[in-house]
Amino acid sequence: MATLEIEDLHVSVEGKEIIKGISLQVSKNEVHALMGPNGSGKSTLSFALAGHPKYTITSGKVLFKGEDLLAMPPDERARAGLFLAFQYPAAVPGVTVGNFLRTAVNAKRAGGKVLKAITGKDAEAAGKNGNQISAREFLKILKENMRTLSLKEDFAFRYLNDGFSGGEKKRVEILQMAVLKPELAILDETDSGLDIDAMKTVAEGVNRLVGPSMGALVITHYQRLLNYIRPQIVHVLMEGKLVTSGGPDFAQELEARGYDWIRQKFGIATPVAAA
Amino acid sequence: MTTAEETRMSGLTAEGFAALQKFRAGEPAWLAESRKRAWDLYQKLPMPTRRDEEWRRVDLRALRLSDIAPFAESIGKVTSLSALTGPVKSRVDLGPHAAGTLIQHNSEDIYESLDEDLRKQGVVWCGFDRAAREHEDLVRKYYGSIRPATDGKFVALHYAFQSGGTFLYVPAGVHVDVPLRSLVFADAPGAGLFPHTLIILERDASLSYFEERTSERPASGAGRQNLVSSAAEIHMADGAQIRFMSLQDFDTETFNFTSEKTIGRERAQVAWLTAELGGRLNKGNIDCDLTGKGGRCELLGLYYINGRQQSDIVTLLTHKAPHTEGNILYKGVCDDYARSGFRGRIVVETAAAQTQSFLADHTMLLSDKARSDSVPTLEIEANDVICKHAATIGEISAEELFYLKSRGIPEVLARKMIVLGFYEEVLKGVPAAALQERVRRALQIKFELHQEDSPGE
Ligand SMILES: Nc1ncnc2c1ncn2[C@@H]1O[C@H](COP(=O)(O)OP(=O)(O)OP(=O)(O)O)[C@@H](O)[C@H]1O
Ligand SMILES: [Mg+2]
Numbered sequence: 001m002a003t004l005e006i007e008d009l010h011v012s013v014e015g016k017e018i019i020k021g022i023s024l025q026v027s028k029n030e031v032h033a034l035m036g037p038n039g040s041g042k043s044t045l046s047f048a049l050a051g052h053p054k055y056t057i058t059s060g061k062v063l064f065k066g067e068d069l070l071a072m073p074p075d076e077r078a079r080a081g082l083f084l085a086f087q088y089p090a091a092v093p094g095v096t097v098g099n100f101l102r103t104a105v106n107a108k109r110a111g112g113k114v115l116k117a118i119t120g121k122d123a124e125a126a127g128k129n130g131n132q133i134s135a136r137e138f139l140k141i142l143k144e145n146m147r148t149l150s151l152k153e154d155f156a157f158r159y160l161n162d163g164f165s166g167g168e169k170k171r172v173e174i175l176q177m178a179v180l181k182p183e184l185a186i187l188d189e190t191d192s193g194l195d196i197d198a199m200k201t202v203a204e205g206v207n208r209l210v211g212p213s214m215g216a217l218v219i220t221h222y223q224r225l226l227n228y229i230r231p232q233i234v235h236v237l238m239e240g241k242l243v244t245s246g247g248p249d250f251a252q253e254l255e256a257r258g259y260d261w262i263r264q265k266f267g268i269a270t271p272v273a274a275a
Numbered sequence: 276m277t278t279a280e281e282t283r284m285s286g287l288t289a290e291g292f293a294a295l296q297k298f299r300a301g302e303p304a305w306l307a308e309s310r311k312r313a314w315d316l317y318q319k320l321p322m323p324t325r326r327d328e329e330w331r332r333v334d335l336r337a338l339r340l341s342d343i344a345p346f347a348e349s350i351g352k353v354t355s356l357s358a359l360t361g362p363v364k365s366r367v368d369l370g371p372h373a374a375g376t377l378i379q380h381n382s383e384d385i386y387e388s389l390d391e392d393l394r395k396q397g398v399v400w401c402g403f404d405r406a407a408r409e410h411e412d413l414v415r416k417y418y419g420s421i422r423p424a425t426d427g428k429f430v431a432l433h434y435a436f437q438s439g440g441t442f443l444y445v446p447a448g449v450h451v452d453v454p455l456r457s458l459v460f461a462d463a464p465g466a467g468l469f470p471h472t473l474i475i476l477e478r479d480a481s482l483s484y485f486e487e488r489t490s491e492r493p494a495s496g497a498g499r500q501n502l503v504s505s506a507a508e509i510h511m512a513d514g515a516q517i518r519f520m521s522l523q524d525f526d527t528e529t530f531n532f533t534s535e536k537t538i539g540r541e542r543a544q545v546a547w548l549t550a551e552l553g554g555r556l557n558k559g560n561i562d563c564d565l566t567g568k569g570g571r572c573e574l575l576g577l578y579y580i581n582g583r584q585q586s587d588i589v590t591l592l593t594h595k596a597p598h599t600e601g602n603i604l605y606k607g608v609c610d611d612y613a614r615s616g617f618r619g620r621i622v623v624e625t626a627a628a629q630t631q632s633f634l635a636d637h638t639m640l641l642s643d644k645a646r647s648d649s650v651p652t653l654e655i656e657a658n659d660v661i662c663k664h665a666a667t668i669g670e671i672s673a674e675e676l677f678y679l680k681s682r683g684i685p686e687v688l689a690r691k692m693i694v695l696g697f698y699e700e701v702l703k704g705v706p707a708a709a710l711q712e713r714v715r716r717a718l719q720i721k722f723e724l725h726q727e728d729s730p731g732e
Contacts, residue, residue: 050681051680051681052677053673053677073686075680075689078680079683084681090674091675092693093696093697094695094696094697094698094699094700095693100684101682103688104682104684107685108683112685114685114687
């Protein structure tokens with residue numbers, strides 16, 4: 001049984017069908033790449049899997065570790081071990097990276113039960129109480145992870161994504177992944193906006209985690225990232241369907257030849273905007 | 276009947292005023308006269324109605340003045356904090372470390388302490404009623420000078436029934452860096468409270484001050500209304516600095532009227548934060564005049580109201596001298612049927628060239644039945660000034676909420692984080708971590724209690 005099993009999934013946004021029947025299986029130890037033209041539905045698929053309320057599943061099935069993923073609210077999906085690195089992460093002013101991530105770790109430890117108090121003395125007490133992680137203990141873990149991602153320590157005390165550069169946001173997404181240790185990570189264009197060094201750092205961050213305890217679905221437009229994170233398989237998504245796939249070097253071919261030949265081969269109409 | 280009982284039995288009426296006069300017999304003549312003048316004025320002034328612009332959003336029809344006693348007795352003086360028990364004690368424990376503490380229970384001071392070093396340096400810090408007797412010259416000179424009874428119906432009511440409050444005098448060049456703390460705690464049902472805060476900072480003096488007002492009434496008092504009408508007057512000489520922070524958390528049967536004003540002279544620096552959480556109605560008037568060159572004023576505020584609470588805040592910052600800087604920033608959250616109004620005004624007078632001043636207020640509505648409205652005004656009479664305003668009303672951002680949930684944080688916790696995070700910009704404006712933390716805790720507790728009342732979405 002694969003960790004993530006998607007079966008004939010259809011997704012609509014505002015009444016319009018965007019994902020038109022996708023089946024895909026991703027297991028731990030595996031990296032799948034997902035490529036495809038702008039607007040083909042890559043982010044829609046990610047949001048639908050993460051449980052964004054705007055995206056309606058009209059039919060199909062998704063199992064996560066054998067359980068019905070679609071029946072879970074978004075926070076439960078995350079606690080079960082699903083992680084989405086957003087293409088455009090939201091800024092949350094007033095909530096620091098450190099406090100946010102520690103709350104997320106403790107929410108997972110508490111199994112989604114709402115425990116009181118997230119600041120001050122009570123937060124310290126929470127550390128001594130049961131399996132909640134204390135501020136001090138957590139800060140140590142956070143700082144170690146920040147160091148490996150070349151993020152300055154002050155990021156722990158900055159407001160989440162508030163005023164972060166594009167590249168900083170992407171690195172903080174990977175930081176969250178490293179701290180939360182998911183079993184399946186979807187990375188939606190985590191490479192876009194990164195300089196060459198940052199891309200390497202981020203790829204190393206992903207590679208450290210992919211293995212017996214994590215699988216990944218990596219969405220990208222460029223083969224460069226896939227030089228660092230080697231996928232076993234590259235899927236092509238067009239017009240809401242997986243039209244074809246190839247081995248690890250397929251990305252190179254796509255980058256060289258574009259998508260038109262695939263459109264012709266599989267009889268997919270050329271979108272007006274791209275003409 | 277003793278005079279104390281008489282006052283407790285009467286209302287905010289002619290009879291009640293007479294009872295209070297009798298009860299306060301022996302206070303300095305000038306104070307008794309000021310009381311009498313204020314009472315006469317109060318009777319002449321009409322009760323505000325919704326036709327008055329400043330009272331447009333406030334519902335006073337339910338207020339039953341004749342049911343509210345002018346005075347409520349305390350438990351009596353205590354000589355040490357360890358003598359306190361129950362809710363007062365727990366409020367004391369919640370507070371930051373303080374260099375001096377003043378506790379008022381109902382209408383009377385019950386405890387005062389001040390760091391010995393500060394006392395030696397000439398700092399005076401005591402209950403207002405004692406100050407009126409022992410520091411008569413100073414009190415008489417400043418009392419009612421910048422917030423006169425003529426400022427409005429409820430200000431007149433304050434001066435008529437005044438009892439309790441604090442007096443603070445900081446001599447030239449003396450720094451009070453660890454906060455002085457004033458706690459007003461009310462538990463008498465059906466009571467009126469009229470504390471007066473008078474603060475005088477001499478040249479280059481500095482002060483950190485934390486004021487907390489709260490109540491917890493017995494269940495037997497349910498249905499009784501309470502009223503607080505307080506005034507604060509803060510005088511700042513050249514180069515004086517103040518960090519003033521107040522937290523109001525009265526029960527929801529209390530009508531709370533506050534009227535506060537600061538005058539800052541040359542290079543005076545004012546950092547003022549008010550946090551309003553309680554009250555059935557909270558009507559606040561907060562003004563600051565910068566009358567000397569190089570003065571700065573930061574008026575910060577936050578409120579969080581739910582149920583059927585109402586809040587209406589009017590702030591006025593007046594620049595009267597050149598090279599002054601001002602900033603007004605308010606953030607409020609309304610849930611359930613709560614209603615809020617905010618009227619911020621900045622006036623830059625002709626003399627105040629090269630002035631910079633900003634006005635912003637942001638409101639978050641957590642329910643579709645909550646209402647808020649904001650009236651920002653800038654009046655600029657000088658040249659060469661920078662003056663701007665901004666106002667927003669919004670709700671919790673769905674994208675922020677989804678982002679937090681996508682990391683495993685349950686909805687109620689995610690909402691709490693976003694709401695509390697909303698206030699951070701304001702809290703950060705007061706450079707005293709322990710005071711920030713106290714307000715954060717109060718917000719958190721109120722939010723959590725509300726969650727328990729209405730589980731689920
Ligand atoms: N919330 C939304 N509201 C309206 N339309 C949407 C929404 N989300 C996606 N769409 C539409 O669905 C289609 C697929 O969008 P999606 O973001 O999934 O594409 P993508 O493959 O991720 O593209 P890109 O490579 O540019 O990131 C687009 O036509 C887009 O406009
Ligand atoms: Mg996308």
